[in-house]
Amino acid sequence: MINIGQYIETLINWMMIHFSTFFDALNLGIGSFINGFQHILFGIPFYLTIAAMVLLAWAKAGRGVAVFTLLGLLLIYGMGFWEATMQTLALVLSSTCLALIVGVPIGVWTANSNRAEKVIHPILDLMQTMPAFVYLIPAVLFFGLGVVPGVFATIIFAMPPVIRLTGLGIRQVPKNVVEASRSFGTTRWQLLYKVQLPLALPTILTGVNQTIMMSLSMVVIAAMIAAGGLGEIVLKGITQMKIGLGFEGGIAVVILAIILDRITQGMVRRKDKK
Numbered sequence: 001m002i003n004i005g006q007y008i009e010t011l012i013n014w015m016m017i018h019f020s021t022f023f024d025a026l027n028l029g030i031g032s033f034i035n036g037f038q039h040i041l042f043g044i045p046f047y048l049t050i051a052a053m054v055l056l057a058w059a060k061a062g063r064g065v066a067v068f069t070l071l072g073l074l075l076i077y078g079m080g081f082w083e084a085t086m087q088t089l090a091l092v093l094s095s096t097c098l099a100l101i102v103g104v105p106i107g108v109w110t111a112n113s114n115r116a117e118k119v120i121h122p123i124l125d126l127m128q129t130m131p132a133f134v135y136l137i138p139a140v141l142f143f144g145l146g147v148v149p150g151v152f153a154t155i156i157f158a159m160p161p162v163i164r165l166t167g168l169g170i171r172q173v174p175k176n177v178v179e180a181s182r183s184f185g186t187t188r189w190q191l192l193y194k195v196q197l198p199l200a201l202p203t204i205l206t207g208v209n210q211t212i213m214m215s216l217s218m219v220v221i222a223a224m225i226a227a228g229g230l231g232e233i234v235l236k237g238i239t240q241m242k243i244g245l246g247f248e249g250g251i252a253v254v255i256l257a258i259i260l261d262r263i264t265q266g267m268v269r270r271k272d273k274k
Contacts, residue, residue: 220253
């Protein structure tokens with residue numbers, strides 16, 4: 001009998017013993033980052049947040065999405081889920097930002113190195129196909145209960161799209177444009193920042209859209225380890241058999257998901273037109 005789980009458990013225990021200081025520092029840093037998002041969102045009156053979201057939706061996605069954003073956010077506030085929605089939004093935004101900070105450089109690396117692409121591609125397949133609940137186990141062991149392990153698990157689950165699409169976007173930059181830039185004496189970094197990344201930006205934004213959607217799909221799962229937000233409301237509806245409460249929390253998640261999806265899609269379309 002091959003007991004792979006025993007070896008994985010041994011590895012995680014070894015990491016907990018030898019890297020406890022690192023995980024404590026990471027816990028503090030990520031926790032401060034998330035708290036910063038939450039303080040900003042909680043410090044702004046709800047009507048100003050709604051107005052800003054409506055204006056952003058109008059500018060990026062059009063009048064119809066702006067009207068939906070206004071009505072949807074007013075419905076969330078009317079149901080009494082505004083604070084939980086802001087917690088979820090902070091979780092999604094912080095997870096997305098951290099996933100981009102890590103994922104975009106890896107995507108650039110895979111675009112410029114066939115060897116790296118061959119190594120990282122199966123790892124991304126594993127990250128995307130592994131059941132999301134499995135990520136909660138090491139997250140809780142390394143960071144305990146709370147928002148930080150929820151963000152950690154969300155980052156692992158939601159990072160693959162931005163890595164894949166960043167690499168794809170850079171590889172799709174026309175070779176004649178790259179060769180012309182090199183002929184004018186651009187350095188490797190100038191080629192990346194002034195040519196490849198701007199031309200690949202629509203594809204990268206598509207990756208950002210997918211990362212946001214996958215982050216939102218982790219909301220309820222992260223609530224199982226006390227991450228809070230709308231997922232906690234849905235989880236209460238499930239565990240306490242409160243059907244109405246569960247559906248209300250689910251509706252709030254759907255509204256937030258549609259708003260974020262339409263805004264980011266609108267940003268992609270505008271970049272494509274330029």
